[in-house]
Amino acid sequence: xxxxxxxxxxxxxxxxxxxxxxxxxxxxxxxxxxxxxxxxxxxxxxxxxxxxxxxxxxxxxxxxxxxxxxxxxxxxxxxxxxxxxxxxxxxxxxxxxxxxxxxxxxxxxxxxx
Amino acid sequence: xxxxxxxxxxxxxxxxxxxxxxxxxxxxxxxxxxxxxxxxxxxxxxxxxxxxxxxxxxxxxxxxxxxxxxxxxxxxxxxxxxxxxxxxxxxxxxxxxxxxxxxxxxxxxxxxxxx
Numbered sequence: 001x002x003x004x005x006x007x008x009x010x011x012x013x014x015x016x017x018x019x020x021x022x023x024x025x026x027x028x029x030x031x032x033x034x035x036x037x038x039x040x041x042x043x044x045x046x047x048x049x050x051x052x053x054x055x056x057x058x059x060x061x062x063x064x065x066x067x068x069x070x071x072x073x074x075x076x077x078x079x080x081x082x083x084x085x086x087x088x089x090x091x092x093x094x095x096x097x098x099x100x101x102x103x104x105x106x107x108x109x110x111x112x113x
Numbered sequence: 114x115x116x117x118x119x120x121x122x123x124x125x126x127x128x129x130x131x132x133x134x135x136x137x138x139x140x141x142x143x144x145x146x147x148x149x150x151x152x153x154x155x156x157x158x159x160x161x162x163x164x165x166x167x168x169x170x171x172x173x174x175x176x177x178x179x180x181x182x183x184x185x186x187x188x189x190x191x192x193x194x195x196x197x198x199x200x201x202x203x204x205x206x207x208x209x210x211x212x213x214x215x216x217x218x219x220x221x222x223x224x225x226x227x228x
Contacts, residue, residue: 006155008153032211032214034216036216036217041222042221042222043117043203043205043219043220043221043222044156044203044217044219045219046216046217049214049216051214088155088156092211092212094211099211099212100146100158100161100171100212101212103155103156104155105153105154105155106155
């Protein structure tokens with residue numbers, strides 16, 4: 001079993017829908033949780049990071065962490081065709097030193113007009 | 114433009130050939146990493162560096178070498194290319210203080226095909 005599991009999709013939704021993207025993990029030491037967005041033929045870019053449990057909101061995006069369930073989510077409100085991309089979760093036990101984050105495989109999202 | 118620059122963008126190699134994938138960043142980032150991305154496999158860490166002169170192996174280091182003689186550059190060498198190394202390669206950098214809070218800045222990738 002991989003440390004971080006993520007459904008590859010694709011997830012296809014109509015424009016304006018609320019999107020929920022999720023990852024589960026097995027390492028209870030993870031404390032930093034990140035979401036990256038990757039457009040086709042581009043490198044990933046950091047969307048948001050969250051420390052420990054709770055919610056974090058940035059515009060139409062909300063990141064949620066439930067450490068008791070080892071489950072993280074990214075919600076996208078009022079989804080747009082420009083949100084069509086692959087979304088990768090990543091997580092790490094600590095931030096400093098050589099703590100390289102572990103990435104999920106990514107979920108492909110398609111928002112159709 | 115500030116960022117991570119990878120060259121070349123595309124490359125075709127014959128089995129057994131060697132080559133170097135170049136990566137340069139102009140943000141004075143201490144941390145640099147090399148990943149490969151394959152369909153269904155996600156990003157897999159090849160090698161990483163926490164500063165000039167310091168490198169370490171990641172999840173899939175076999176067949177690859179790295180060095181970090183300057184803060185700016187982190188080249189990845191394929192010693193003897195194999196078809197299994199056909200992939201998209203990403204270089205990424207992050208400031209000191211941790212990848213998990215500041216995040217990686219990724220390059221645009223090198224698409225490598227080994228025939």
